[in-house]
Amino acid sequence: MNFEFEAPVFRWSAREDSSWYFVAVPPELSEEIREIPRPYRGFGAVRVSAAIGGSRFQTSIFPDSSQGAYVLPLKKSVRDAEGLDEGALAAVRLEVLDA
Known part of the structure; x- marks a missing residue:
């Protein structure tokens, strides 16, 4: 199954020193x-596969209860390659591999 969406990049805020960044898959x-x-x-x-x-x-x-949706982690190498900072809008294509 394949999905496409756009979502803003956000930093995981559970810890102040967090360097984990994600995009939330829309709830639907x-x-x-x-x-x-x-x-x-x-x-x-x-x-x-993303x-x-x-x-x-x-x-x-x-799954992330604070987002009410799944979240996709973004490695620094991907953020750097695509010029994505916190708040930037990312156009994502996902293929579910577990289906």
Whole structure:
């Protein structure tokens, strides 16, 4: 299953010194992903292939109750390659690999 969306980059605020950045999958797409039959993974993670601009990478999305949706972690190398700072709008393509 493939999904496309745009979302702002945000820094994980659970710790002040956090260097973890994410984009939130929109709630309606998160609901569609939740409904895909797949094996359970720790923390409710879902394996995905993601693309932002010219950067392609494999990772997992995680449910985040503060966002009410899944969140996609963004490595520094991806943020740097695509010029994404906190608050920037990222155009994301996701393929769910666990389906």
